[in-house]
Amino acid sequence: MSKPVPLSRLDAKEFISPANSACQGCAGSMVARIVAKIIGKEMVRQEVACCGPAFGNIQQPVFYGEIFEGAGAMMTGFARAFKRADREDIRVVGIIGDGGTSDIGFQGLSAAAERNEDMLWICYDNEAYMNTGGQRSSATSKYASTTTTPVGELSRGKAEKKKPLPLIVALHDVPYTATASVAFPEDFIGKLAYAKPIRGFRFIQVSAPCPTGWRFDPRYSARIAKDMVESGLWPLYEVYDGTLKISYKPKELKPVKDVLHGQGRFRHLTDDEVDEVQGYVFRQWERLVEKDGAPLL
Amino acid sequence: MAKKFEVMVGNKAVAYAAKLARVKFVSAYPITPQTTIVQYLSDMCATGEMDAEYVTMEGELSCQASAITASTTVRSFTATSGPGLLYMHHPLHMTSWARLPLVMAVVHRSTKGMQPDQMDTMSQRDTGWLMLECQNSQELLDTGIMSFKIAEDPRVMLPTIFMGDGYILSYTSEPVEIPDQELVDEFLGPYRRPYPMFPEEAAESLKLMGAMWSNQHGPQHIWKMQQEAAMNAKIVIKEVNTEFQKKFGRSYGNGLVEEYKCENVDAVLVGMGTIASTAKTAIDRLQKEGKKVGLVAIKSFKPFPDEEFQRIAGYTKAMGVIDRNVSTGTKGGITFTEIRHALYDLDERPVTLNFHAGMRGQEVTVDGLKRMAEKTLKAARGEKVAPIVEWVGGN
Numbered sequence: 173m174s175k176p177v178p179l180s181r182l183d184a185k186e187f188i189s190p191a192n193s194a195c196q197g198c199a200g201s202m203v204a205r206i207v208a209k210i211i212g213k214e215m216v217r218q219e220v221a222c223c224g225p226a227f228g229n230i231q232q233p234v235f236y237g238e239i240f241e242g243a244g245a246m247m248t249g250f251a252r253a254f255k256r257a258d259r260e261d262i263r264v265v266g267i268i269g270d271g272g273t274s275d276i277g278f279q280g281l282s283a284a285a286e287r288n289e290d291m292l293w294i295c296y297d298n299e300a301y302m303n304t305g306g307q308r309s310s311a312t313s314k315y316a317s318t319t320t321t322p323v324g325e326l327s328r329g330k331a332e333k334k335k336p337l338p339l340i341v342a343l344h345d346v347p348y349t350a351t352a353s354v355a356f357p358e359d360f361i362g363k364l365a366y367a368k369p370i371r372g373f374r375f376i377q378v379s380a381p382c383p384t385g386w387r388f389d390p391r392y393s394a395r396i397a398k399d400m401v402e403s404g405l406w407p408l409y410e411v412y413d414g415t416l417k418i419s420y421k422p423k424e425l426k427p428v429k430d431v432l433h434g435q436g437r438f439r440h441l442t443d444d445e446v447d448e449v450q451g452y453v454f455r456q457w458e459r460l461v462e463k464d465g466a467p468l469l
Numbered sequence: 470m471a472k473k474f475e476v477m478v479g480n481k482a483v484a485y486a487a488k489l490a491r492v493k494f495v496s497a498y499p500i501t502p503q504t505t506i507v508q509y510l511s512d513m514c515a516t517g518e519m520d521a522e523y524v525t526m527e528g529e530l531s532c533q534a535s536a537i538t539a540s541t542t543v544r545s546f547t548a549t550s551g552p553g554l555l556y557m558h559h560p561l562h563m564t565s566w567a568r569l570p571l572v573m574a575v576v577h578r579s580t581k582g583m584q585p586d587q588m589d590t591m592s593q594r595d596t597g598w599l600m601l602e603c604q605n606s607q608e609l610l611d612t613g614i615m616s617f618k619i620a621e622d623p624r625v626m627l628p629t630i631f632m633g634d635g636y637i638l639s640y641t642s643e644p645v646e647i648p649d650q651e652l653v654d655e656f657l658g659p660y661r662r663p664y665p666m667f668p669e670e671a672a673e674s675l676k677l678m679g680a681m682w683s684n685q686h687g688p689q690h691i692w693k694m695q696q697e698a699a700m701n702a703k704i705v706i707k708e709v710n711t712e713f714q715k716k717f718g719r720s721y722g723n724g725l726v727e728e729y730k731c732e733n734v735d736a737v738l739v740g741m742g743t744i745a746s747t748a749k750t751a752i753d754r755l756q757k758e759g760k761k762v763g764l765v766a767i768k769s770f771k772p773f774p775d776e777e778f779q780r781i782a783g784y785t786k787a788m789g790v791i792d793r794n795v796s797t798g799t800k801g802g803i804t805f806t807e808i809r810h811a812l813y814d815l816d817e818r819p820v821t822l823n824f825h826a827g828m829r830g831q832e833v834t835v836d837g838l839k840r841m842a843e844k845t846l847k848a849a850r851g852e853k854v855a856p857i858v859e860w861v862g863g864n
Contacts, residue, residue, distance in 0.1 A: 216666055218538070233666050233674035235538060239560050245531035249494070249538030249545075250666070252522040256493045256543045262668060280534075283527035 173417050174350070174366035174410060176358040187212035187230050194227035197390025199380035199397060201227035202354040203296040204267055208232070210364040211292070214263050216254075218247045220277065222269030223303045224296075243268045244280025247291040255290070263368065264291045270311035271301045273377075274337045278310075281375075285344035288372045295337070295375070298382035306385035310335040313405075314452075315445055316437045318385070323440045333452070338377045342411040342468055346373040350410035350419075353379040355398035359408055359419055366412075379406040387436020396434060402426040404457040414469045418460060428453055473647045479638030482606040482645050483548065483574045484509035486613020486631075488519045489653040490572075493543035493660075495523045496532040501583050502635035503550040503576040529553035533560040533573075540564075540571045541664035544617065547571070550635060551578025551589045558593060564628040565597025566691045567681075568698070569663060570620035573598075574613065575632040576639045577742070584830020585635040587741070587794040590770075591803050597695045599625070599702055600771040603633040604746035606645045611719055614648065617657055618709045624701040626663065634743045636830070648717050656716055699772045706769055722766065725774035728781065730756060731763035736787040736849040738842050741767045741804060744791050744826065744833050751838035762842045767804060775811035782812055787820040789845030791838075793827040801858045820848040823858040831863035 187208035194201040200223050208215075208230040216233045219225060221240040228234070237246045243266050250264045273281055273295040284291065300318050301307040307320040313334045317323045321330040342349040347370045352360035360378060367374040381397050383390040400406040403426040408419040429446045432438035441449070477485075483506045487495065495514070497507035513519035522539075526532045532547045537560060539545040549557060554575055564571050577585040580592070590600055601616060603609045612631040620629040633639070665673040680686075703725060710724030721727055727745075730752055731737060740748050745766035752764045765781055765788075767774070781788075792802020799806060805823040812818045824841050827833045841861065848854045 214668055216668065231675060232668055232671050234678060235541070235664075235666070236678065237534065237537070238563055239530075239534050239537075241530065242534035242537075242560060245496075245526060245534035246538040248524060248526070248531075249496070249535035249540075250542075252524060252535070253494055253539040253542035253545075256522055257662075259542075259667060279527055280531055283531065286527075287524070 173412060174362040174419070176362040177365055178358060182209060182361070185212070187232055189229040189231060192227045192229040194223065195384045195390070197383040197393040198223070198227055199354045199382065199393045200224070200296045200298060203294065203378050203380050204228045204230060206357060206360055207265065207267055207294055207364065210361055211263050211265055211368060214261060215265050216250060216262050218243055218250065218264065218266040220268055220272045221303070222272050223298070224267050224269065226303070228267055240272055241276040242280060243272055243277045243293070244284035247293070248284055248287070248289045251290040265294065266291065267294050267296060269303070270295055270297045270299060271309045274310045274335050281341070282344065285341055285346050285373045285375070288346060290371050292367055292374045295377040296380040297377050298380045298385060299334070300382070300385050302382050302385045311337065314449065315441055317440060318437065328445065329437070329440065338375070341375045342416070344373070345414060345469055346375065348374040348410070348412050350376045351379070351406065351408055352376055353397045353401050353406060353408060355394045355401060356408060356420065363410060385437070388434060392434070396431070399426060399431040399434070403428045403431045404453045405431060407457065407460055409460065411468055414467050416463045416466065416468045418464045425453070425457060474644050475647060476642050477606060477645050478505070478640050478642050479606040479609050479633055480505040480576065480640070481509050482610040483613055484513065485647055486610045487546040488513055489648060489650060490544060490546070490614055490617045490657055491654070492546040493521050494536065494539035494545040495521050496535045496539070496545070496547045497523065497525050498529050498532050498549070498553065500529070500550045500553040502578060502639040503548050503553065503574070505639070506548045506574060506576070529556045530560060533557040533564065536571050537564050537567065537569060540569045541666050542662055544660040545571055546573070548574040548576070550576045551580060554589045555580065555592060558596070561593055561596040561598060565695055568626040569628055570617070570626055571628040572613070572616045572620055573628065573630050575630050576635045577632060578635045579829040582829050583635070585637060586828045586830065590630060590632055591794045594771070594803065597627065598771065599627050599629040599699065599769070601629065601631045601769055602741045602767060603631060603638070604743060604766060606638055606643050607719070608721060609633050609638065610645055610647070611713065611717065612721070614653055614656065615709050615713055619702060619705055621661065622705045625698050625705050627695065627698050627702065637743045652716055656712070703772045703774065703776070721768050723777070725769045726777045727766040727768055729764040729766065731765065731781070731784070733761060734763040734785060735761040736789065736842070736845040737763045737765050737781065737785045738789045738791065738838065738845060739765045739767065739804065739808065740791040741770065741793065744793060747833060747835060748838045751835045751842060754835070755839060755842055760842070760846060762846055770804070773807050773811070778808050778811040779815055782815055782819050785819050785849070787822065787845045787849035789822045789824065789841050791824045791826050791841065795825055795828065805858070822848055822854065824861045825859070826861040828863070833862070837861055
């Protein structure tokens with residue numbers, strides 16, 4: 173299991189350029205910075221259509237594939253070719269959005285996981301197609317108002333729940349699956365450091381709040397990410413050797429109401445709807461706690 | 470050196486091409502009638518006869534996408550048919566603009582049903598790939614090897630499809646000479662990594678990617694460069710064909726077109742793939758009857774041999790073009806319109822007729838081809854013929 177790494181122990185060297193064209197408060201760019209710092213000089217990065225090309229200004233070889241659906245396949249090609257070229261020291265890493273992971277890229281993700289390809293797939297999860305203007309994805313949470321699930325007389329935002337992607341990936345029985353959050357960098361770094369030397373398919377889904385799409389003040393990205401973890405909306409856990417382990421257990425789950433109402437996309441929620449979400453979060457958290465330390469498979 | 474022959478189906482000949490080219494990455498997915506190519510390759514990898522990463526992907530799109538990244542570093546190969554090729558359409562564009570010398574075999578399968586026609590590759594006409602057609606299994610093996618040399622030539626650097634008809638070639642056995650491995654090694658040489666993807670090459674790599682993505686060249690630059698490369702390929706294909714002849718004793722016309730019994734003719738039939746090989750029998754019989762008609766087989770569809778057709782126009786009064794494809798909404802098949810386009814700049818043009826034939830595996834017989842040739846000869850004599858574009862059989 174991973175251990176949090178104190179920030180003070182990190183090398184000062186950055187592999188990401190300070191300049192990029194991300195929106196203010198972009199948590200995706202925080203993900204990229206941390207990944208670059210930890211995997212940096214041993215990395216070849218795969219990029220597909222997402223906000224990544226805007227913020228992923230990492231000074232290591234990158235292959236920008238215009239093939240939105242192709243992350244799993246393209247990383248497979250790299251991993252296998254590097255093996256043939258006797259360069260298995262190179263880490264194949266993808267920093268891929270939630271659409272490219274759980275929607276259009278899902279077939280390739282599942283297939284690469286099933287083949288246990290040697291890659292580290294980091295999904296920065298901003299819960300919608302943010303680079304195209306905030307359209308609903310399967311990673312969007314219920315009731316979120318997006319540009320394709322607007323709130324109106326006949327609509328309360330997204331009608332369906334968020335796809336439980338990390339668990340789906342873990343059920344492929346891959347060497348390592350984890351969730352992380354930009355508000356818990358020490359936990360995230362620990363997980364990256366743990367995943368880095370493992371051979372085979374590794375997957376980390378990182379909660380990355382998007383001020384532009386979620387409609388909140390850019391200065392609060394980390395705070396909202398933190399509140400999502402504290403409230404149980406985004407639990408931190410990892411699955412290794414088929415065993416699930418919760419990484420962080422808040423003493424008491426923070427009520428979801430303030431977390432939701434702090435974001436423009438949920439501001440329309442009625443008390444009943446907030447209660448429904450709260451009930452769902454409690455149930456999910458209980459189930460997770462039941463599985464804590466137990467085999468998932 | 471003793472020559473090595475084996476009776477094999479077309480798909481095995483294709484697998485031999487990949488093996489002899491010492492391909493290091495194979496992405497595979499089953500689809501009839503291509504399937505046995507990847508089966509033969511999996512056998513070769515399982516027995517150690519071939520030393521490559523063999524990956525069964527979850528679909529053809531992923532076959533193409535994985536071969537794209539693999540070919541940045543090692544010689545790569547994939548194969549498909551009909552709907553599988555259509556499913557690959559999106560990444561095909563990327564392979565060519567990224568200028569990766571990936572080689573792919575396409576066993577023609579119609580877009581409807583499993584029998585062959587050229588609708589699969591014709592639907593990829595403008596993806597920037599070179600496309601070389603084959604008439605028999607030996608030609609598949611030889612063209613496969615030549616494809617790597619053409620694609621990897623620094624003047625070209627474009628992905629290349631070599632293709633042949635499903636069933637008629639894929640599952641039909643005939644004797645094929647297997648080239649000597651050492652000679653193939655000499656002929657192709659080692660793969661030159663086209664991309665600096667290793668971490669220690671970061672500066673070079675970022676510069677390259679930066680150039681690909683910056684606007685320093687203007688938005689149309691990619692296609693302009695591809696076009697230049699494809700035009701260079703006309704020279705390179707001829708050179709490679711000649712070099713292949715010197716090394717292995719076989720060649721295919723001049724690499725771009727094969728002119729069969731075209732001396733002293735009044736008319737020519739023009740065809741591609743197995744239709745052209747059947748047409749040779751028709752031409753033999755007609756010439757025996759004293760009819761002055763020859764055959765032009767299109768070997769290279771992309772780049773299209775405009776100059777060759779302009780030259781051929783100098784010795785023939787009529788061309789009867791057979792198209793195993795249709796471009797709905799345009800009068801005439803695709804090679805017919807390409808040829809007419811090539812001839813437009815000439816002061817004196819031969820009469821051109823078109824025959825849609827062989828769609829979805831519709832049989833194209835020697836007698837049917839004789840009748841097409843007779844019609845073309847009639848036009849060559851200056852007689853009025855109609856219609857200009859005709860559907861032959863199975864309508």
